[in-house]
Amino acid sequence: MGRIFGSLSAGAARPDPAELAAVSARQRHGGPDEHQVLRGPGWSLGCDRLAVTDPLGGRQPYRLAHLPGVTAVLDGQIYNHAELRRELAARGHRFPDLCDGTLLPALYAEYGTGFARRLDGMFAVAVLDVRASPRLVLAADPMGLKPLHYHQGADGAFRFASEIPALLAFDGVRTAPRADSLDTVLALRTPISARTALEGISVLPPGATAVVHPGRPAALRRRPPGQDAPERPRPATADVLRREVRRLARADVPVCVLTSGGLASGLVTALAAEYAREDGAPAPHTFHLTHRGRRPDPEAAQARAAARHARTVHHEVALDPAELGSLLTRTVRHLGQPSADPAAPGTYALFRAVRQAGYSVALTGDGADELFGASARIRPAGPAPFVADWAAAYTDGLAAAPRLLREYLYTPAYRDFIAEEGSAADRVERELRSAGGDRLTAITAFETRWRLPGRLRRTDHLGMASAVEARMPFCRPAVAEHARSLAPRRLQDRRALAEAGRELLPGAVLKRPGRPFALPVTAMLVPGGPLLEPVRELLSAERLARAGQVRPDRVRTLLARQLERPSDHDALALWALATHELWSEVVRGMHVPVDCAA
The missing domain is CATH 3.60.20.10 (Aminohydrolase, N-terminal nucleophile (Ntn) domain)
Structure with missing residues (x-):
């Protein structure tokens, strides 16, 4: 490693x-x-x-x-x-x-x-x-x-x-x-x-x-895939996952578990604790990220419930909002690529706490949504006739800023450039429409081939930033193949995972979808909020004018609207603009020695 x-x-x-x-x-x-x-x-x-x-x-x-x-x-x-x-x-x-x-x-x-x-x-x-x-x-x-x-x-x-x-x-x-x-x-x-x-x-x-x-x-x-396994009765999802959790929980150093309070990480927590008990080992330690001053925090309550049920030693890592400015810079530097996902800084902070507690290996629930079709992103692409253009609806669900808002913010020159070169969103839509088969199959194939590897790279970078190896049982080939073998499912069908957790998790966790360790950007990007000044500085008119890609006056209007009537959509768009601007500045300094250790 x-x-x-x-x-x-x-x-x-x-x-x-x-x-x-x-x-x-x-x-x-x-x-x-x-x-x-x-x-x-x-x-x-x-x-x-x-x-x-x-x-x-x-x-x-x-x-x-x-x-x-x-x-x-x-x-x-x-x-x-x-x-x-x-x-x-x-x-x-x-x-x-x-x-x-x-x-x-x-x-x-x-x-x-x-x-x-x-x-x-x-x-x-x-x-x-x-x-x-x-x-x-x-x-x-x-x-x-x-x-x-x-x-x-x-x-x-x-x-x-x-x-x-x-x-x-x-x-x-x-x-x-x-x-x-x-x-x-x-x-x-x-x-x-x-x-x-x-x-x-x-x-x-x-x-x-x-x-x-x-x-x-x-x-x-x-590389071509390995040889197909001989036909056998399909095993239960819990048994497939149990085998892989046990395999990944074995190490020559201590192993902990990250739990978000959702179904997928709850399953990993329960199975890791089950393995420790049967092996005569101490109860595993679990870690959950919360934010100081954020109330209520239902994810923290769900994570505690899963930990109590599994009888783990549970830790809550409270992120100090005063640290967000430096935390964001460190996160951007370690990723090396721009990321508008509000989960990135929290993930970095959580892995840092795991390392400080003495762990260099952590089990996570990453990959469950993409492989088992349970992601909230696919809700807009619901079954016909309710959604006529499902590919566009799905792609809009990926965006940090909807298409109309992007076109509103872009300068005329940048808008023309994107129209000529083609938008990233257009490329995704074309791939989905050309995939053939039903929409769930097309979306799941896209997520596992392109979107999931990008998210896994983010997890790897943020874990290794603190010298922590992230192990992901849901991303084991046997689990991925099992997910593909399941009968056709409805969009957002969580039945396979819920059935796997029926005997392992409390009822409240079974009913709750997982959420990443994301910053509450909307609540923090308000008058007096800890993100306001860092975002305002990154989106100054002088900085934006140098790049020439967005109109500073319209970004200023968007920020004023967010401060007057906070909304998730406007907050995420501003967050994306700010993180891209920060990344642009950081990457310009990467051709000279930069201390990436943090």
């Missing part, structure tokens, strides 16, 4: 160690336990390690004495490493420790560029093979749980890193915000495709492998 980085070029010069040290420093917060970097003619490979599996072993980059020339680094966890180790040992390979990533050079030696198909886990892997003609092989897990960003320069040099700020510390990486990044944030809240908000920087897609040769474009391909 940890953060990884590296480079490959056609030149014979060894990368500058000072440059590599700067790259590592930008993401050292995610791997504070050990740092190592190797370099050779035209290549480098490094890791900042978070010691989770076999903490005393597992030195990265991984090398095996009997396989000179093959080196690997790993960000993530390989859950089937014991089985793979036995298989590889039977083929003559020997390993110095029990760390999951130590087997990667041997696995690559046996299976070549197809090695990642044998891995079960959440991972971003890089393997450097210099035995003949040098090549670099990158692989991401099927759900996109671990991010890997890359850039290929005009000279063909290829560079990668787990985090965008680290990638920007390479001397050869020069970029700028994409011109359509503001429209993407207002229309979708954050970039969700493999293309990031920065020119020339991409993220390796879920389930993809990239093969890079010096000076040549990377060859990117999606």
